[in-house]
Amino acid sequence: MSKPTLLLIDDEERILRSLRMLFFSGYKVHMTTDPQEAIRILRDERVHVIVSDQRMPLMQGSELLGLAREASPATMRILLTGYSDLDASIASVNEGEVFRYLMKPWDAEEVKKVVAEAAAIAEASFAVQLHVDVPVDAASSKPRVLIMDNDESTAKTVHETLSDRCEIIWASDAQHAMEELAKQDVSVVVSDLTLGETNVGYILKTIKQLNPQTQCIVVTSFNDTSRLIELINQAQITRFLPKPVSKNLLVRNLESMLERFHAVRNQPALQNRQAVAPISDPQEKIQAGNFLGMLGRLRARMGA
Template sequence: MSKPTLLLIDDEERILRSLRMLFFVGYRVHMTTDPHEAIRILREEKIHVVVSDQRMPVMQGSELLRIARETSPATMRILLTGYSDLDASIASVNEGEVFRYLMKPWNAEEVKSVVAEAAAIAEASFAVQSHTETASDVAIAKPRVLIMDHDETTARTVHETLGDRCEIVWASDAQHAMEELAKQDISVVVSDLMLGETNVGYILKTIKQLNPQTQCIVVTTFNDTSRLIDLINQAQITRFLPKPVSKGIFARNLESMLERFHMVRSQPVLQKRQAVAPISDPQEQVQAGNFMGMLGRLRARIGA
């Protein structure tokens, strides 16, 4: 296998030189300070992983990654930024659909291992792309949508949009959500970040660990950049919609998530593209561990 190819974009050349050296062994590295040049390279070359800065004079990183998504869908996208602002992180989820949101200053070993993981996934994606493997239409159970939000407008829109094709479950609390998860896998999760008094971040992270096919949409009034970044990396949420969200936008995103779920299910390599990072918060690790354990016991009892 030839060396994987990286594309690095940052408006500071010293960042580029430094990162290139980190991947001196084992990779081919392209780098540029100009996002337009980066788009040209993406068009012309096979790029495994693109690592972009967010704040640049010509173009925001999330915008560049959105273009990369269209230009070269198999390429894995990583944002590396020193600025944790909410708009940028929302755009990186919804438009850039980034694999990881990494912060400057970065940990050299962490970045190395994330890029290595991404490169391997990209390689597999490229292989599938060339085979153009089509969806194997096995008789499929009705998709299930889990709502974890006390807001009735959320539930109503979900029912109106997907009610005809999906089984919809509205979980009132963490216990209820767990029982539903135990019964059968979930296709799409629509969740606020708070379910009553419970911070459901760990549940979303656990769900994605359990079943990488599940697509998560977060709709919330809760705007905390560092928690969002956590959810990008550790739950690979696919959409983050700040409340109040217009019904049209919400419905469109629900549709595309269901579509995404079908795609991911038919092409296992797409699941890897949403591989999650380990949970970093110690308290959440404990919560997720308990959740997983209880869920396992429940499943054993139900499924037997």
């Protein structure tokens, strides 16, 4: 295999030079300070991984990654930023659909590892078509949508509009959510960040480990940037919608995530595109381990 191609964008050339040096032995490296140039490169050439800064004078990184998604859907997108404001991180999920959200200053080894992982995934997805209209098989069971929220209104909204097409489950506590997950995998999870007293971060992370095809939408009034960044990297949430969320916005996003679920299910090669980073928080790691264990026992009992 020839060297994978890496595209670096930052308004600080010293960052570009430094990163190029990190990658030049293993990659074909392009670098630019100009977002338009970056898009041009993406159109002209098969680029495995794009790494972009967020705050740049001409364009925000999340916006650039959104354009990159259109120009070259198979390219894996990574944001590398020294500025973590909430708007930027929300945009990086919703527009940029980033594979990783990395912070400056970065750990050289970690960045190398992430880029290598992303390059391998990109290589595999070049082989398959990303957007194919797969007719939803009417015979197959209805997609399951799990809503984890204390507040019933989200579940109600979803029920009103999608109940004919999906099985909709509303769980207002972690126990209920676990029982439902034990019964059968879910297609899309719509979740707040807390459920009663429980911080659901570890549940979302576990769901994604359990079934990488499941798409996660977070709908919350919480706005903690560092937690969001964790969820991007470790749960690969694909949408972050701040509450209160309008019915249209919720339904539209839910529909597009249902489509995404079908696409991934029909082309399992794509599921690696949402591979998660290991859980970093030691307590969450334990919680996730327990959750998986209990889930396993529940499934075994149900199967028996």
